[in-house]
Amino acid sequence: MSQLILAYYNCLYTPISRSAVWNFTQRMHFGIAEHMRECEYSQISTRSSTPMESPHKRRTMKKKWQVFPGRNKFYCDGRIMMARQTGVFYLTLVLIVVTSGLFFTFDCPFLANTLTPAIPVIGGVLFSFVLGTLLRTSFSDPGVLPRATPDEAADLERQIDIANGSSSTGYRPPPRTREVTINGQTVKLKYCFTCKIFRPPRASHCSLCDNCVERFDHHCPWVGNCVGKRNYRFFYMFILSLSFLTIFIFAFVITHIIMQSHKKGFLTALKDSPASVLEVVVCFFSVWSIVGLSGFHTYLIGSNQTTNEDIKGSWSTKRGKENYNPYSYGNIFTNCCAALCGPLPPSLIDRRGFVLPDTPQPAPPTNGITMYGATQSQTHMCDQDQCIQSTKFILQAAATPLLQSEQPVVMADDSSLPGRTAIGGPCTLLPLGQPTPPTSTPNLSCEPEMPHQSHPATEGHHHFLTPDEAPSPPGMLPCGSPLGHSHTMPFYNPASQDSLHEDSVRGLVKLSSV
Amino acid sequence: MATLFHNLQDLRHTASLATKVFIQRDYSEGTLCRFHTKFPAELDSRIERTLFEETIKTLNNYYAEAEKIGGRSYLEGCLACASAYIIFLCMETRYEKVLKKISTYIQEQNEKIYAPRGLLITDPIERGMRVIEISIFEDRSSSESSSSSSTTSSSSAR
Numbered sequence: 001m002s003q004l005i006l007a008y009y010n011c012l013y014t015p016i017s018r019s020a021v022w023n024f025t026q027r028m029h030f031g032i033a034e035h036m037r038e039c040e041y042s043q044i045s046t047r048s049s050t051p052m053e054s055p056h057k058r059r060t061m062k063k064k065w066q067v068f069p070g071r072n073k074f075y076c077d078g079r080i081m082m083a084r085q086t087g088v089f090y091l092t093l094v095l096i097v098v099t100s101g102l103f104f105t106f107d108c109p110f111l112a113n114t115l116t117p118a119i120p121v122i123g124g125v126l127f128s129f130v131l132g133t134l135l136r137t138s139f140s141d142p143g144v145l146p147r148a149t150p151d152e153a154a155d156l157e158r159q160i161d162i163a164n165g166s167s168s169t170g171y172r173p174p175p176r177t178r179e180v181t182i183n184g185q186t187v188k189l190k191y192c193f194t195c196k197i198f199r200p201p202r203a204s205h206c207s208l209c210d211n212c213v214e215r216f217d218h219h220c221p222w223v224g225n226c227v228g229k230r231n232y233r234f235f236y237m238f239i240l241s242l243s244f245l246t247i248f249i250f251a252f253v254i255t256h257i258i259m260q261s262h263k264k265g266f267l268t269a270l271k272d273s274p275a276s277v278l279e280v281v282v283c284f285f286s287v288w289s290i291v292g293l294s295g296f297h298t299y300l301i302g303s304n305q306t307t308n309e310d311i312k313g314s315w316s317t318k319r320g321k322e323n324y325n326p327y328s329y330g331n332i333f334t335n336c337c338a339a340l341c342g343p344l345p346p347s348l349i350d351r352r353g354f355v356l357p358d359t360p361q362p363a364p365p366t367n368g369i370t371m372y373g374a375t376q377s378q379t380h381m382c383d384q385d386q387c388i389q390s391t392k393f394i395l396q397a398a399a400t401p402l403l404q405s406e407q408p409v410v411m412a413d414d415s416s417l418p419g420r421t422a423i424g425g426p427c428t429l430l431p432l433g434q435p436t437p438p439t440s441t442p443n444l445s446c447e448p449e450m451p452h453q454s455h456p457a458t459e460g461h462h463h464f465l466t467p468d469e470a471p472s473p474p475g476m477l478p479c480g481s482p483l484g485h486s487h488t489m490p491f492y493n494p495a496s497q498d499s500l501h502e503d504s505v506r507g508l509v510k511l512s513s514v
Numbered sequence: 515m516a517t518l519f520h521n522l523q524d525l526r527h528t529a530s531l532a533t534k535v536f537i538q539r540d541y542s543e544g545t546l547c548r549f550h551t552k553f554p555a556e557l558d559s560r561i562e563r564t565l566f567e568e569t570i571k572t573l574n575n576y577y578a579e580a581e582k583i584g585g586r587s588y589l590e591g592c593l594a595c596a597s598a599y600i601i602f603l604c605m606e607t608r609y610e611k612v613l614k615k616i617s618t619y620i621q622e623q624n625e626k627i628y629a630p631r632g633l634l635i636t637d638p639i640e641r642g643m644r645v646i647e648i649s650i651f652e653d654r655s656s657s658e659s660s661s662s663s664s665t666t667s668s669s670s671a672r
Binding site: 132 | 545581582599
């Protein structure tokens with residue numbers, strides 16, 4: 001412990017004359033009572049100039065997906081976007097590929113010879129269509145609304161204050177809504193406290209992905225993504241083609257078994273092709289849920305509703321005689337065409353664009369999490385600054401009772417800090433804040449199991465998540481600490497380095513005296 | 515204040531950002547992209563009402579064109595579905611084409627109308643299609659006395 005402190009001390013007080021710039025990483029091992037830590041040093045570069053300059057002058061600029069504030073995973077340099085929990089998606093993929101693979105390997109040769117070679121061809125087409133639409137649904141942006149820039153957020157707050165008056169009763173002001181009349185129906189637009197915008201009609205905040213999504217249908221764990229405006233048609237095509245594929249495989253495997261059992265007997269036929277038995281079982285259990293789901297979504301498309309609206313009964317006549325769906329075009333055909341063949345809007349979040357230094361960054365979420373990477377858009381970042389931040393972070397984590405007044409500074413998603421999976425911090429050590437990285441590396445080890453994953457047996461039974469009405473997504477702070485949603489974490493300002501220095505020193509002194 | 519800026523370059527070099535005005539989305543016709551045409555009070559002394567409304571109406575028309583559901587969009591949708599959406603690797607969607615037109619239009623408006631009046635419109639796509647952001651610039655090169663006198667005169671005028 002004392003060695004570590006000395007190491008931090010050395011890092012902090014690197015004399016200006018020293019030419020090497022040190023970069024250090026550290027890891028925290030959870031569950032070990034003594035909080036043993038390793039400190040690794042790796043020298044980046046030697047420079048004759050002052051170490052306050054970044055060693056990587058031509059440091060590559062960050063892409064927007066790297067500083068994306070939502071809880072998404074990005075792959076292929078931002079081209080692929082998925083939710084954080086993708087385990088069930090892989091299960092879906094495995095089930096489809098294995099079942100189809102078994103069908104093509106064991107049943108198709110017999111069927112092609114006995115009946116017609118068109119069977120494997122049609123099966124192949126269906127299978128590729130299913131895979132294509134599944135991947136398209138899972139990998140595309142569902143229609144995420146980017147969060148408001150600080151200027152926008154401030155402007156909205158001002159307007160809301162003018163509208164509500166300046167009375168502030170209670171800890172949190174009442175939920176903010178705006179009423180709008182659409183085709184004769186009064187629709188309430190809710191204010192999203194996380195994204196700091198008034199949600200457009202039909203948009204909703206997905207608590208799992210922590211994004212507002214346009215025309216939010218539901219979050220589908222089987223697909224590993226939200227289903228929204230931009231990928232609803234792919235989702236529908238997926239479940240429709242999967243229904244056809246399931247029925248197709250089921251029917252032809254049964255045919256195969258029946259034809260074989262005419263020659264050999266039922267039990268011999270089953271013994272000869274055990275794969276067929278597996279396929280029948282999988283298909284039998286899948287067909288009910290998938291066909292049911294396809295039927296349900298066909299109804300939704302025909303009436304131009306989202307799953308969300310249907311579950312809530314937003315346009316149900318039970319609410320009132322005058323209640324009707326203002327978005328419906330009147331007839332089923334137009335509704336279907338609009339949903340499936342309408343124009344496909346482009347992604348609003350520009351994942352692969354570069355973060356420009358003068359671009360206004362979105363306002364940080366007010367649930368006590370600072371997007372460090374989003375604010376620190378300057379390309380020059382001194383490693384000494386990182387040193388100071390890491391030190392501050394560790395001091396905070398280790399000596400919270402001593403440093404209760406300090407605000408934890410969240411680390412940027414920086415390539416020079418590879419240990420960020422550990423930086424998530426154990427819940428017990430960080431009552432003040434849970435740092436959430438802008439990218440999706442699963443770093444919160446104490447995350448509770450998602451409720452939707454408790455239904456693995458029922459394929460196609462979607463966990464219909466009603467959109468989060470609360471200002472901040474409930475249960476997303478894994479240790480459930482209500483951090484005071486009005487906490488606005490201070491941005492790290494390079495100009496306040498000196499104060500950080502002082503704080504760190506103070507912290508060090510306190511620690512060393514323990 | 516009647517300071518003239520000759521072009522966008524002048525604007526950026528000599529001006530400092532005073533404030534921003536946000537034109538919000540108008541949802542009265544559903545989820546289609548439309549912006550309010552109401553003239554904001556902050557722009558009262560800066561630009562003529564008719565020019566502003568003209569710009570917003572043209573933008574609204576462009577967005578309506580992009581989101582129009584008709585024969586052409588159906589054809590595009592069906593063709594894309596039939597080709598398993600591979601066609602979008604080679605071809606731009608109609609929406610994207612219209613967005614490019616909008617960008618060109620906004621740039622042209624900025625150069626001809628807004629920059630000479632010390633204003634700058636930001637393309638809504640850069641703000642997630644939530645708002646049209648109009649930045650109001652003050653001329654930095656003008657002395658403090660002139661800006662303070664203008665504020666006192668404007669406050670006395672109200």
